[in-house]
Amino acid sequence: LSRIGDELYLEPTESGLSLRAVNSSRSAFASFLFAPLFFQLYEPGGPQRQLSRCKVLMKSFLGVFRSLPSLEKTVGKCLILLKPPANRLVVQLHCKYGVTKTHNLTFQECERLQAVFDTQRCASSLCAPARVLAEAVVHFPQTLAEVTLGAGPGGKISLRNYVEDEAEPSKTMVTELWLAEDEFQTVAVAPGSPITFCLKEFRGLLTFAEASNLPLTIHYDVPGRPVVFTLDDAVLEVRLVLATLSDPESSSQPPRANGVSHLPAPSDDFADDLESYMIAMETSAYEEASGVPPSPTFPLRTPRPAESDPEEEEEEEEEGAVPGTPPHKKVWDGQGHAWGQGDGHRPLLTPTLSPQFRSLFFGSVLTPGGPGPAPTQEVLAEDSDGEY
Amino acid sequence: MRFRAKIVDLACLNHFSRVINTIAKLAKTCTLRLTVGKLYFILSDKIANGGVSMWCELCQGNFFNEFQMEGVAAEHNEIYLELVPENLSRALKTAQSAKAVKIKLTNKHYPCLRVAVELPSLSSSSRIVTHDIPVGVIPRRLWNDFREPSVPDFDVSIYLPVLKTMKSVVERMKNLSNSIVIEANLSGEMNLKIETDLVSVTTHFKDLGNPSWTSEDGCQSSTQSRDPESMAEARIDIKKLQQLLAGQQVNPTKALCNIVSKRIVHFILLHEDVSLQYFIPALV
Numbered sequence: 001l002s003r004i005g006d007e008l009y010l011e012p013t014e015s016g017l018s019l020r021a022v023n024s025s026r027s028a029f030a031s032f033l034f035a036p037l038f039f040q041l042y043e044p045g046g047p048q049r050q051l052s053r054c055k056v057l058m059k060s061f062l063g064v065f066r067s068l069p070s071l072e073k074t075v076g077k078c079l080i081l082l083k084p085p086a087n088r089l090v091v092q093l094h095c096k097y098g099v100t101k102t103h104n105l106t107f108q109e110c111e112r113l114q115a116v117f118d119t120q121r122c123a124s125s126l127c128a129p130a131r132v133l134a135e136a137v138v139h140f141p142q143t144l145a146e147v148t149l150g151a152g153p154g155g156k157i158s159l160r161n162y163v164e165d166e167a168e169p170s171k172t173m174v175t176e177l178w179l180a181e182d183e184f185q186t187v188a189v190a191p192g193s194p195i196t197f198c199l200k201e202f203r204g205l206l207t208f209a210e211a212s213n214l215p216l217t218i219h220y221d222v223p224g225r226p227v228v229f230t231l232d233d234a235v236l237e238v239r240l241v242l243a244t245l246s247d248p249e250s251s252s253q254p255p256r257a258n259g260v261s262h263l264p265a266p267s268d269d270f271a272d273d274l275e276s277y278m279i280a281m282e283t284s285a286y287e288e289a290s291g292v293p294p295s296p297t298f299p300l301r302t303p304r305p306a307e308s309d310p311e312e313e314e315e316e317e318e319e320g321a322v323p324g325t326p327p328h329k330k331v332w333d334g335q336g337h338a339w340g341q342g343d344g345h346r347p348l349l350t351p352t353l354s355p356q357f358r359s360l361f362f363g364s365v366l367t368p369g370g371p372g373p374a375p376t377q378e379v380l381a382e383d384s385d386g387e388y
Numbered sequence: 389m390r391f392r393a394k395i396v397d398l399a400c401l402n403h404f405s406r407v408i409n410t411i412a413k414l415a416k417t418c419t420l421r422l423t424v425g426k427l428y429f430i431l432s433d434k435i436a437n438g439g440v441s442m443w444c445e446l447c448q449g450n451f452f453n454e455f456q457m458e459g460v461a462a463e464h465n466e467i468y469l470e471l472v473p474e475n476l477s478r479a480l481k482t483a484q485s486a487k488a489v490k491i492k493l494t495n496k497h498y499p500c501l502r503v504a505v506e507l508p509s510l511s512s513s514s515r516i517v518t519h520d521i522p523v524g525v526i527p528r529r530l531w532n533d534f535r536e537p538s539v540p541d542f543d544v545s546i547y548l549p550v551l552k553t554m555k556s557v558v559e560r561m562k563n564l565s566n567s568i569v570i571e572a573n574l575s576g577e578m579n580l581k582i583e584t585d586l587v588s589v590t591t592h593f594k595d596l597g598n599p600s601w602t603s604e605d606g607c608q609s610s611t612q613s614r615d616p617e618s619m620a621e622a623r624i625d626i627k628k629l630q631q632l633l634a635g636q637q638v639n640p641t642k643a644l645c646n647i648v649s650k651r652i653v654h655f656i657l658l659h660e661d662v663s664l665q666y667f668i669p670a671l672v
Contacts, residue, residue, distance in 0.1 A: 139482045139517050170498035173475045174520040182511040 002058045003204035004028050009055045009113045010082070010089070012044035016237075020113050021058070027243035028201045029115040038235040040077070052084050054107035064091050064103045074099075082107070115241045119228050122219035123190035126157060130209030130216050132183050137203060139177055146245070147202070149220070149227075150194025155181035157189075162196045162245070185215055195223050196245040205229055205240045212236075220244070389467055389525075391422055391493040394454040401489055404451045405480040406637045407444070407662055412473040413635035414442055414666070419526060419534050422457050422467040425449070429473065430534045439669040440628055443537055450661035460528055467493070468531055470524035471501065479503040479519035487514060499523050537667065540654055542646035543620035545601060546572040548655075549593040551643060554580075555633035557591045562626050564589065567671050570629075570645070570653055571621035574598050574614060582626070599644050620649040622670040632666050640664075 001008060005021035005028075012018075016038070020031040036042040045051045065071060077094040088104035095101060119125070136159055140147060146162035160176040181187050209216045209231055220227040224246030231238035395401045411418065411429045421428040427448055433441035448455045459465035483489055483505040490504045500520040507515040526534075548554060557580060561568055565582040572578040576596040582589050632655060642658040655666040 136515075141478060170522050173472075173478070173522065175479070175517065176520075177515065177517045179515055180509070180511045180513040182513075183509060183515070 001030055001032065002062055004030050004201050006058050007055045008058045008061050009053070009110060010080075010107075011053045011112065012051050012082075014044060017042070017044070022113055022115070023201070028198065028241070029113075030201070030205070030240045031238070033237040033239075035235040035237075052082055053110055053112060054082060054089060055110045055113075056089055056105045056107045060105050061091070064093070064101075064105075115226070117226055117228050117239075117241050119219040119230065122221045122225070122228065123192065124151070124221065125186065125188050125217060125219045126184050127186040127215055127217040128179075128184040130206055130212075130214060132179065133216055134206045134210050136177050136179060137199065137206065139175055140199065144199055146196050147199045148194045148196040149218070151189040151191075152178065155187065155189075157181070157184070157187070158194070160194075186217075192221075193223050195220050195227055197227050197242040201240065201242055202229065205231070205238070208238070389460050389493070390456065390458045391467055391491075392454070392456050393448070393452045393491045395451060395489045396453045396487070398484075398486075400451045400453075401480070401483065401486065403661075405477070405484070407446060408473055408477045408480060410635040410637060410664070411442075411444060412477040414631055415473060417470060417472050418442070420469045420471055420523075421534060422469070423459075424457055424465060432533050433667065433669070438625060438628060441537060441667045443665040445663045447661050464528055464531075466531075468526035468534060469493075469499075469501070470526055471521060475519070475521040476501070476503070479505070479521060482517070483507070493523075494520075499525050537665065539601075540646060540648050540652055542654065543614065543649045544572045544574055545599050545644060545646045546574075546576065546578055547597045547599060548643040548645055549578065549596060551633055551636050551639060555630070555636075558626065558630050558633055561589060561591075562630050566626060567623050568626040568629060569621050569623045570647060571619040572596075572645070572647055573619045574616040577619075579619070620647040622647055622650055622653050624653055624668045624670055628668050632668075 001019060001021040005023050007021065009020040009022075010017065011020060013033075016033050016035040018031050018033045020029070022029045036044075071093075074095045075093045076096065079090070079092040079094070081090040081092070087106070089107045091103045091105065093101040093103075137147070140159075140161055144161050146164075148158075148160045148162045150158050150160075152158050157179045158176055159179070161174060163172045163174060206216070212231070212233070214231045214233055217230045218227060219230065223244055225244065226241045227244050229238075229240040229242075395404060415429075415431045419428075419430040419432070421430055425448060427446045429442065429444040431440065431442035433439050457465070457467065459467055480489070480503070483503075486505045486507055488506045490502075490506075492502045492504070494500050494502050499522070501523050503519045503521065505517045505519075507517065509515045558568065561580065561582045564587060565584050567582070569581040569583075570578070571581065576594060576598055578593045578596055580591045580593075636657065638659065640657040640659050642656070644656050646654040646656070648654070650670050652667055652669045655664075655668070657664040657666070
């Protein structure tokens with residue numbers, strides 16, 4: 001969870017204690033739900049059964065559990081206590097030799113942090129042992145920000161590093177890994193475009209999954225809709241929701257009926273057309289030694305940033321939208337891509353979609369029901385104080 | 389113009405990866421020259437490199453199980469490519485347990501070296517990882533820039549001390565000074581010296597041995613007439629020397645250097661199937 005956000009949300013519920021985190025750009029959310037059985041004692045609420053929620057600084061909480069090996073050796077019991085009149089979250093470690101370490105952490109009360117997602121609505125899902133996925137991502141450099149996951153011909157699944165628009169395509173190394181269908185426990189992939197998501201948070205989950213030896217399920221849909229990673233066992237339910245790069249071109253086209261994927265097949269016969277290339281090079285006057293002619297246009301789908309021309313956006317807006325409406329405030333990640341806006345630039349309140357399943361990533365304070373002019377400011381996740 | 393090659397043997401793959409790792413530590417961008425029998429990694433002495441140049445030669449037969457190359461034209465059966473060796477190094481890094489590695493020159497959208505690694509997997513078909521490394525094709529008219537450097541008319545030629553020792557000495561000296569003086573004589577003695585305002589440090593090596601070179605006409609080289617005790621020296625950038633030494637992952641069969649006094653130091657590192665020459669010019 002610390003790989004995702006700086007604050008740890010503790011939400012006790014009747015079905016268990018949920019630990020959650022969200023990142024600053026609201027493009028990543030994770031929750032770990034520990035069933036009551038996981039604990040020796042679990043009392044979610046006070047005498048009136050009121051449930052308190054709080055959030056603490058991740059750093060402070062992690063500080064209590066700093067050294068895992070020594071904790072395993074010395075700590076017998078750990079008590080976490082939150083009693084509303086007190087203004088501290090108490091974490092008490094009962095250690096050997098009668099030593100008790102009590103940590104009083106300041107906390108803030110908060111509203112429920114809940115990302116809106118529904119794995120049932122995801123068209124595609126893949127389930128694989130964590131080890132397979134961990135072995136797959138090892139081929140990508142540690143510094144790689146985003147990775148693209150898609151299905152190819154023959155049922156193969158591909159992972160490819162995502163090359164940003166700003167990077168020169170002819171200068172960037174592209175790595176692609178193909179996994180056969182039978183490496184997965186289940187494969188249920190709907191035809192459609194590949195999705196791109198942030199690798200960093202995914203790697204974090206993979207490390208946990210590998211350590212706990214649980215299979216990991218990936219639920220995804222069209223680009224722009226979040227991808228949900230799930231891990232389940234008897235007492236633990238893990239969910240990681242990541243926004244995916246939206247793809248304005250594909251959102252305006254219906255998915256192709258015959259399910260042709262955009263990914264080229266892995267084959268041994270690569271286009272080898274260097275003779276004509278060399279002729280082209282030799283006959284034109286080039287100054288520099290490398291003399292690479294401008295590369296032909298890439299069939300790369302590049303998402304347009306929100307700050308694109310209002311004219312371009314108008315093309316994609318449905319009739320309900322007012323021309324010239326400023327673009328919806330989008331979720332930005334560090335690289336300035338728009339995330340989590342599955343419907344591209346369409347207005348968010350469409351009568352056909354039920355309020356929970358808007359393309360919004362988080363349940364927002366937007367009024368449900370009827371279409372209306374897009375709000376000028378979209379709240380993608382409620383602020384902890386409920387205000388924004 | 390075509391190129392495809394395949395490595396199936398793990399030991400060869402390992403060896404090749406180590407060569408690439410060494411090259412990657414020495415040059416950010418370099419030229420790969422492919423001929424029917426050999427691969428060359430070349431760095432020519434541009435100002436941008438700080439005047440260093442490199443010539444590394446490998447016999448393809450020692451590494452590749454399959455190697456097919458068709459050059460630019462029949463009478464120029466060679467290919468010159470500009471690439472970033474670090475990319476190749478990264479592609480090979482996770483291939484160490486591969487069943488096979490294929491390298492092919494392609495031009496789908498832009499010229500690339502496609503490295504396809506076939507990895508073992510528990511499933512019926514192998515996992516394939518492909519790395520498309522962008523390369524620049526160097527036109528024939530520029531090939532002259534990449535000719536093999538000739539051995540300079542050196543003053544002293546001497547075998548290097550054990551590289552590991554030399555490396556640790558140079559690494560410590562690097563913290564104290566930006567330049568280092570290499571001096572050696574024909575009696576097998578070499579000194580590495582640094583001098584700053586505060587401190588001067590010299591490390592002495594002896595009994596290193598001097599290789600004998602015969603010149604083309606078969607007679608003894610001109611160094612015969614040189615006073616064996618007299619030192620030839622050159623002051624070079626210490627970082628370049630440290631890079632060269634740090635990049636060596638395996639002890640070479642032969643390691644020697646030729647010093648042209650106050651001009652250039654020419655290092656020759658020979659392994660069984662790889663030879664590496666590295667030129668570091670003297671600082672003015």
